Amino acid sequence: MINFKLATLNLKSKKFKYTIIFILIMIMSITLFASNTLLVSMKNGIETSKNKLGADIIITPSKYEETAQNALFNGEICTLTMNKNWEDKVKEIDGVKNVSSELYLATLPGASCCDGMIQLIAIDPNNDFLITPWLEKSNMQGLKDDEIILGYNFKIKPGEKIKYYNREFTVVANMDETGLGYDASAFISYEAADKIIKDKSHNGKFDFDSSFDVASMIFIRTEENADPAVVKELITARFGNSEIMPYSTSGKFSEFSKEMNSFKTFAIFMDVLLIIVIIISLLAIETITTVQRRNEIGSMYTVGISKNRIIKIFTIEYLIVSLVAIIISIVVTELIFVFFHEWIRSLFNMPIIIPGVGDTAFMLVKQILLSLVIMIISLSSSFIWIKKESPADMIKEVN
Amino acid sequence: MKKKIFYIISIIILVIGIIGILTFAHPCTSDKAMKCNASSHAVILIYATLIISNLVCIVFNKKKNILNDIINLLLIIDTILIPAFVIGGCKIKTMSCQAKTFPFIYVIGIFLIIINIIGIVKDRKND
Numbered sequence: 001m002i003n004f005k006l007a008t009l010n011l012k013s014k015k016f017k018y019t020i021i022f023i024l025i026m027i028m029s030i031t032l033f034a035s036n037t038l039l040v041s042m043k044n045g046i047e048t049s050k051n052k053l054g055a056d057i058i059i060t061p062s063k064y065e066e067t068a069q070n071a072l073f074n075g076e077i078c079t080l081t082m083n084k085n086w087e088d089k090v091k092e093i094d095g096v097k098n099v100s101s102e103l104y105l106a107t108l109p110g111a112s113c114c115d116g117m118i119q120l121i122a123i124d125p126n127n128d129f130l131i132t133p134w135l136e137k138s139n140m141q142g143l144k145d146d147e148i149i150l151g152y153n154f155k156i157k158p159g160e161k162i163k164y165y166n167r168e169f170t171v172v173a174n175m176d177e178t179g180l181g182y183d184a185s186a187f188i189s190y191e192a193a194d195k196i197i198k199d200k201s202h203n204g205k206f207d208f209d210s211s212f213d214v215a216s217m218i219f220i221r222t223e224e225n226a227d228p229a230v231v232k233e234l235i236t237a238r239f240g241n242s243e244i245m246p247y248s249t250s251g252k253f254s255e256f257s258k259e260m261n262s263f264k265t266f267a268i269f270m271d272v273l274l275i276i277v278i279i280i281s282l283l284a285i286e287t288i289t290t291v292q293r294r295n296e297i298g299s300m301y302t303v304g305i306s307k308n309r310i311i312k313i314f315t316i317e318y319l320i321v322s323l324v325a326i327i328i329s330i331v332v333t334e335l336i337f338v339f340f341h342e343w344i345r346s347l348f349n350m351p352i353i354i355p356g357v358g359d360t361a362f363m364l365v366k367q368i369l370l371s372l373v374i375m376i377i378s379l380s381s382s383f384i385w386i387k388k389e390s391p392a393d394m395i396k397e398v399n
Numbered sequence: 400m401k402k403k404i405f406y407i408i409s410i411i412i413l414v415i416g417i418i419g420i421l422t423f424a425h426p427c428t429s430d431k432a433m434k435c436n437a438s439s440h441a442v443i444l445i446y447a448t449l450i451i452s453n454l455v456c457i458v459f460n461k462k463k464n465i466l467n468d469i470i471n472l473l474l475i476i477d478t479i480l481i482p483a484f485v486i487g488g489c490k491i492k493t494m495s496c497q498a499k500t501f502p503f504i505y506v507i508g509i510f511l512i513i514i515n516i517i518g519i520v521k522d523r524k525n526d
Contacts, residue, residue, distance in 0.1 A: 075493065118491070153492040184493045335509070339502035342492050
């Protein structure tokens, strides 16, 4: 306790030195914690999207492959179509277990929820296996033509009304976070989509007459013993060079993983560089200031305070500053990630989901351990100097 | 003298707040009147009022005025309540107002609250 009191008194008397150390540790902690959080968020996003998507192969119109992928994975708004009879054709391919289709309709600007355009997706609850698992969870059966399911990003609760294409829908449920474009999409039935398309006030908006004839994407779940890559090749061999383009979701997710790994390599390189700079800076500050405190250390030693205790006091001083800096850095970084989650997500073209309490606690422990290692390295030369020097040399006037 | 520093820091944060809302953290853009634009304009107005209030405190306030500090603190809390509950904004988290403007206003608000509370506590201690 006396050691702690002495350490806090020293902190008060050496404000400038410890402010510099505090800032250095804060810069390091914020950078390391932010890059760690971002990496874990990317990993979480990729894993969650993979689990929630539930499809092994996706078929898109071949002309709009990129648009379709951007709509599904990044939430870019579009209206795209292909013939819905492809759904029946691909069902015949060996290894295909379930087939489901979705129709993407971009809403008109000026919807009731906000002024931007929204992705409206028509689904068929009877054969849908992407949204249906979630519907079952909510004890929902089917989707009436005046009902709507909203993605995770909507701040509208079940029971409230929302208007799209001059039609009023009742919100029946909100989806869990998927990390996919689904988070900013609204889901209606094919019947509701058909009524919108046939509404004369939207003449010219759609280049098809009925929602039951068209689809934007067809999702395929393969048999458990079938290899999705082989099934995809079978589809390509049979229907290749035509209207459709199949691609495997595992391929898309491995693209995301590759992107994440490139970011990880860069982040690790920058983190290591930063740690080296911080260690050198702290080592220099500690060595210079400890030598400057030679008279103080010598006086303490001559009045009977052991060298080990002096080292202990110095360590406590450093620990207090480090812990306060780390805690403030983590709070600041967490606040930035929680508040600016969507902004950060928009900067990267991949699913990002902020880590939970468990992951954050693990990162916090890692950060504290790393700081302890840095502290030991930074203080080592000072402590060696204290151990080597004699009290007489310490209190001796240099000039 | 110590108190003036808190007023100056508050003014700097408020100016950053106004510049931020008008530039990189702007709300959704539209020809129509939108809730998020109304929220942002109301917050900018309060920021401007707070800047004037802090300037008055620096220039004219010889005596410590706890009442003025508390009113300032309540106005800062208003800047958080306006986008969060009173006026609100778009109803999708990915829209510019929900992704940038409102989080920016909340962060500025948190900083201002901390600075003002520290200022009030320091002021009380000096008494």
